[in-house]
Amino acid sequence: MKLITLNIWGGHVRKPLLDFITAHRDIDVFCFQEVYHNAPAKISSEDRAVSLQIFSELQALLPEHKGYFRPVVGNIYGIGTFVKNSFHVLNEGEVSIHDNPVYSGSGPTHSRNMQWLECRINNKPYTILNVHGLWNGMGKSDSPERLSQSRRIRHFMDTIHAPKILCGDFNLKPDTESMKILEQGMTNLIKTHKVASTRTSLYPKTEKFADYILISPEIRSNRFEVLKDEVSDHSPLLLDFA
Template identity: 75%
Template sequence: MKLITLNIWGGHIREPLLNFIKSNQMIDIFCFQEVYHNAPDKISTEDRPVSLNVFSELQELLPGHHGYFRPVVNDIYGISAFVRQDIKVLSEGEITIHDNPSYSGRGPTHGRNLQWLECAIDQKVFSVLNVHGLWNGKGKADSPERIAQSQRIRNFMDTIKSPKILCGDFNLRPDVESMKILEQGMHNLIKAYNVTSTRTRFYTKEEKFADYILTSPEITINRFEVLKDEVSDHAPLLLDFA
């Protein structure tokens, strides 16, 4: 089984992104962050183009997958997963991990959700959790909101009895307490494989960590890699597991 997680940056680097997906149709599960779906306009305040219907474009490139979109802003922007059709999705849903009731509708300070999928193949059941952690404009250090967000994720993970994979853009440094909460009972592959950056040349700020894959002990890791494809300001993470 192969999984890729990637923050697609709203589809800003559109053609390289679509070509990357087209060339990786054999991947079993994709987890994406910063996904637009039938959006009339972008929520970003940055002066860069995005793909306002990238979810449908991805689905067209993945005809052998079933797409699941979980919006977090006005039903037009959020996170998504694509699962090969030979993998049975037993259940799928979301939980709120951060709420911002004063959000204006523009910019990245919106609330955050976690998408979960319980999957089965060859009589094996496992769960995938896709997350895009909160952004506060103050780097990727701990904050009370981030601690609370991690605790909500932790509490939800504790209810899942099947082997599980937690992945996505956490917007966290690897050394913070918010990460330690998530690591309880899980293997942090970014640390295990001594990864020094999950960003591409399009990201020019200092902190080069954001993206993670964590696995429960029952998950066998055949391969883990930070891919070199530059299709976003985030690098794709690849997990080959059993």
Template identity: 35%
Template sequence: MRIVSLNAWGGRLHEPLMPYLVDIDADVLCLQEVVRTLDAESEWLVYRDHGVELLQRANLFEELKAALPAHDAFFSPVARGDLFDGDRRLQSEFGLATFVRRTYPIIGQAVGFIHGEFSADGWGPHPRSRNAHCIRLFDYEHGYPITIAQMHGLRDIEGKGDKPARRHQADALVELIRQVRQDGERLVVCGDFNVLPGSVTFEILGSLGLVDLVTSRGHGDTRTSHYRKEPRFADYMLVTPDIEVINFDPVAEPEVSDHRALLLDLR
């Protein structure tokens, strides 16, 4: 089984992003920062926030859904707010997307908020709401279930250090996973956590037997050249000891976001 986790950065590097996500041939694709705008006429919209303007691919979720016809597609928005097509305001949803190859039946799942609540009337104040998606699959070839969870951790303008809200989101993620996973089963947790390697997040996730592959294997960078700040940790992938890791790679090339894709081959 191949699992890929990536902060898609709103599809800003759309040209290399789309073929990469098709060609990488993931069985499970966990994406953060995905946009869906149902009534958009343009392919690109603009996010505006206190003088900052960022291009967003208007219907990245729908484009990926069309490009991955062998996968079941799930979209889990955290909020609906305004994006702009020139001066025209469009209500757009923003959140997580999960794609699962149909040969792996989904036998359980849950979506929940790990920080804040759904905002239907704007993006909300910082730090904005965050959610997680947890799925339980059955691997016919090997004859066992496996649970996979992704989250997008809250962004704090004061940095990635531990705060009560980050402890709360880790506790909430563990609770969500326990709703879906059966005790003793294989577990993978991934996403853009927005925390530093020494965060209490890893202690809390360790209660499920999880170990992070980024730090434990000596990888020092989960960012691309499009991100120019330090520190360069944001994305993580954790597994339980019963996961046989065939290959794990924070992918440096091609650059399809300001985050690296995390690629895990397991059995």
């Protein structure tokens, strides 16, 4: 089975992104972050275009997949996972991992959730966890909120007894205590493969880590790769697993 996780940057690099998805229709599971769905306007104040219907556009390109959208801002912006129809999704839901009750409605400091899907693939159970971690405007180091976020994720993962994959844009450096909490009982493929960066040339800042895939011991990684396609300021991560 194959999985790709990607922060799609709101669909800012729209045509290359859609071409990339078309070329990778064989992928079994896509986990996306920064997804708009039937949005009247963007939440970002940055001067860049986004695709306000990108979830529907992706679904149209993936007729053999079913899309699951989990909003974090209104009902218009959040995270989404697409799973091949041949896989049996037993349950799907979300867990709150950061709360911001005073969010203004614009910018990246909104509340955060984690999307989870309990699947049966080739008669074997898996749980797939899709995360877009907190951005606080002060880099990707530890903070009380990020530590709390990781503990919430850890607490939920500890209730899962099936093989699991945790992936997404964590907005964390690899050496943080927040990452260590998530790594307990998991293999961090970014570290084991000595990845130097998960960002593309479209990202001008110096911090080159944000995106991760972590797997539980029951998962066999047949192939892991940071793809070179520049369809966002984040690189797509590919996992071939069993």
